[in-house]
Amino acid sequence: MKKWFLVFVFFYAINNLKSQDLNQSDLVSSCQNFNELNNNILLGSINKNSATMMVKFQLQLINQIYFQIQKFDSNFNKFYFPIQGYNAKAIGGKSGNGYVPAGFDYFDGDKHTGHAAHDIFINDKNQDALDDKTKKPANILAFTGGVVIAMSPNWDSTSTLRGGKYIYVYNPILNIICYYAHCKDIYVKIGDIVKPKQVIATVGRTGLNAFKKRSPTHLHFMILKLDANLYPNPINSYNLLLKSKF
Ligand SMILES: [Zn+2]
The missing domain is CATH 1.20.1280 (Monooxygenase)
Structure with a gap:
């Protein structure tokens, strides 16, 4: 065009x-x-x-x-830890070093490199995507409020895409987009306005690598901050996750 x-x-x-x-x-x-x-x-x-x-x-x-x-x-901009029943101890790596933004560009799509996100792990030794304690899926909570601008409610194991079932939620007040990937079930639709702490999905193992045995069950959580030109640049959400409510 x-x-x-x-x-x-x-x-x-x-x-x-x-x-x-x-x-x-x-x-x-x-x-x-x-x-x-x-x-x-x-x-x-x-x-x-x-x-x-x-x-x-x-x-x-x-x-x-x-x-x-x-x-x-005003409640729309509160931050809640994105997995119910878990806290910052579940964030992968040490002191937030799981965040590696070099090489990441939203516009590279599935071909992006780097890891501009934090992986947040649930207790799931047998990899059935159920929490070992509760025997139920772990709920993904909206980190903050926003509009569901993109999502993939479907995924099958032959797909080569890495995100699996995912959701993008845009907060027009804070000018950020939160990305939740590798979900099991998704409970929202395109255009929904979600409140902070709302259950939007469950933690799953969907996506090319997340599905593999070597990958412990986790939520891949990324925040993109929109600059003055509305270009989405990743930011390190580690401190926000530490400060979020549980
Ligand atoms: Zn990840």
């Missing part, structure tokens, strides 16, 4: 939005568009320049709709 065409579509969409009442279904359809874009980025089927521009446009749209349909809620 030509750049000028994208710019035209964007400004047309923005102007159109201003002249009508927005509701949840507008949020859902804009998030569905983002999800499709995210799929193309993941599969490497869109070039990086177009993808960068389109991510910016789509997030601006979602942001605008969000602020028109949602009242401000």
